[in-house]
Amino acid sequence: MxxxxxxxxxxxxxxxxxxxxxxxxxAGSSTARLNVSPARIATRPMMANLRMDMEIPKSLPIEPKTKEDKKAKQSETRVVVLGLSHKTASVEVREKLAVQEHNWQSVGRAIAALPSLKEAAVLSTCNRFEIYFVTNDVHAGIREVTEYLSTTRGVSMKELRNSLFMLSEDDAVWHALRVAGGLDSLVIGEGQILSQMKRCYEIATEKQGAAGKVLTRMLNTAVSAGKRVRSETGIARGGVSISSAAVELVEKNCLQDLNLDMDQLDICILGAGKMARLLVQHLLPRNVKSITIVNRSQQGADNLASMFPEATIKTALMDSMLELVGGSHVTFACTGAMEPILYQENLEGAMRRDAMLVDISVPRNIDDVGANKVEGVRAYNVDDLKAVVAANQARRQRLVLEAEELLQDEMKSFKGWHQSLGxxxxxxxxxxxxxxxxxxxxxxxxxxxxxxxxxxxxxxxxxxxxxxxxxxxxxxxxxxxxxxxxxxxxxxxxxxxxxxx
Structure with a gap:
């Protein structure tokens, strides 16, 4: 037969x-990196060294030489991540590209509609702005996305090239896994980024989202990897977060800036979201004198206060903001405002005592340059937290290596699936x-x-x-x-x- x-x-x-x-x-390909020792994993290139104005990393695919190879290359989908973070750009640049969560999906759709792109997803937090996309032509895709950002966000191409990083294929996937695991965060092991990556996955895979088969699988793998890192290593122990680092900053500098100890401080918190909740969580063990939550809605402030029944927490609306800020020793700003709500002009007539203003939002809620010109005021933004977390990072390097061993398993699993598509x-x-x-x-x-x-x-x-x-x-x-x-x-x-x- x-x-x-x-x-x-x-x-x-x-x-x-x-x-x-x-x-x-x-040798030197991104594929070969999967079978390496933990010691070599730690030497993977940092984002700060992968700018768009530098030589393309050697791990990117070699250009095909024959017509058949070119045809094969064009038929294959490639994952790319393009963005900026606390490692490559200042807060002034990050806030220009920041996208609020309710706009992630519409921006993702607009990017996915670009000629060379097939899928797209947006992740925007206080410390990073990243676009994950799938394309058949890496260079064309990067060019189109960069031009889109320059046009829609009003940022020059020169400024973008000096701040953006770009990773392709295995390196892009590896980056997503490290981000979800909290290994690429300003505060290593912080837990908020996992929930943000999960929202990125949920929003991109909804009916109106722009994630297709490849990004859906990759983002799901990243979320699963992040959960494994937190459950199978000790990297999340200690409650590390941007909020905890901000409290440590105040604890470190309050005597120098205000000549006061923590238990003498009247605290004002602008906003009632998750970052505000974490602030309260880290302030209470330090026995601060008082805490007042200021929010747009009374219900939101009351709901946050009710989470800590053992503490006496005051609440107020935003129309009382200047009066409360002027009478507080320390004000933390973590609202969803897209422009500063505290600046030199409205602070000069409001401040009644020396004060520390700590902004942990992106875009910034406080114009720290102008605020620092007000007598008796010392203003900090999210980039000022880097010195505080340096010691934390040194202590956690061993845990990072343990976490990256777990991420290798997830990486191999995704890579095997992605290759099978071809x-x-x-x-x-x-x-x-x-x-x-x-x-x-x-x-x-x-x-x-x-x-x-x-x-x-x-x-x-x-x-x-x-x-x-x-x-x-x-x-x-x-x-x-x-x-x-x-x-x-x-x-x-x-x-x-x-x-x-």
Whole structure:
């Protein structure tokens, strides 16, 4: 039978052409980084060294030389991340690109509609702005996204090039995993970034979101990886967060700035969200004198105060903001305002005592440059927290290495799935061809099989399908593991010739 002859030929050829040997890895490629020791993981390039105005990292794919390679390259989807963070850009630049959560989806759709892009997702926090996208042409995609940001956010291309970082393929996925695990945060191990990455996944994968098959899988993998890091290592212990670092900043500087200890401080918190809740959580053990929460809605402030029934927390509305700020020793700002709500002009007539103003929002809620010109005022922004967290980072380096070992497992899992997408068309054609031969051969023997009962016919169907599936399993499994473009094209050509596909 033609079926048996063809499948036997395939099976025999698979022993030589498709033997499951490890694919060749090019030295210095991003693929090779997956099988490295924890010590080498720690030496992965930092974002600060991957600016757009620098040489493209050597781990990016080498340009194909033949027409066939170029065709194969263009047919493959590639994950790219482009953005900026506390490592590459100041708060002044970050706030220009910041996008509020309720706009993540619309911005993602607009970016995904660019000519070279297929999928997109936006992540914007106080310490980072990142766009994850899928494209067939990395360079065209980066150019289009950069031009879009320059046009829509009013930032010059020169300023963007000096601040943006870009990572592609394995490096982009690895970055997403480290971000979700809290390893790329200003405060290593902080927990808020995982919930933000989860929101990025949820928003991008909703009906109106711009994430497709690849980004949906990648973001889901990142969230799962972040959960593993927190549950299987000790990196999240200690309640580290931007809010805790801000409280540590005040604790470190209050004697110098105000000549007061923590238990003498009247605290004012602008905003009633998660960051405000964490501020209260870290202030209460330090026995500050008083805490007042100022919010746009009374219900929001009251709800936050009710979470700490053992403490006496006052609440007020925003129309009392200047009066309360003027009478407080320390004011923390963490609202969703898109422009400063405290600045030199409204502070000069309001301040009744020396004060510290600590802004942990992006965009900034406090114009710290102008505020520092007001007599008796010392203003800080989120970038001033870096010195406070330096010691925290040094203590956590061992935990970072442990976490990255876990991330390698998640990375391998996603990479294997992503590579398999390039083989789907060939596998589909191969299965269709084999099944066509199977049906044709059964049709030739239709007269001899006419006496079979319905149950017996069903048995023949299952038997012949089983033979086809088992003979194709080895070659198809090997095809899914071939990650080199040239090797995969050679394998595909062999199968096409063998089965006349």
């Amino acid at each position: 033609q079926l048996i002859a063809g499948l036997v030929l395939l099976s025999a050829a698979s022993c030589a052409a498709f033997s499951p040997v490890a694919p060749l890895r090019i 083989t789907v068309p060939m596998i589909t054609k191969l299965q269709s061809r084999a099944n066509k031969i199977r049906r044709e051969e059964l049709l030739k023997y239709e007269r001899k099989l006419s006496g079979l009962s319905a149950q017996e016919r069903e048995t023949v169907e299952r038997l012949t399908k089983g033979i086809v599936a088992k003979l194709l399993h080895g070659p198809m499994s090997h095809l899914r593991t071939v990650d080199d473009v040239s090797d995969r094209q050679s394998t595909v050509k062999s199968l096409e010739a063998m089965f006349r596909l």
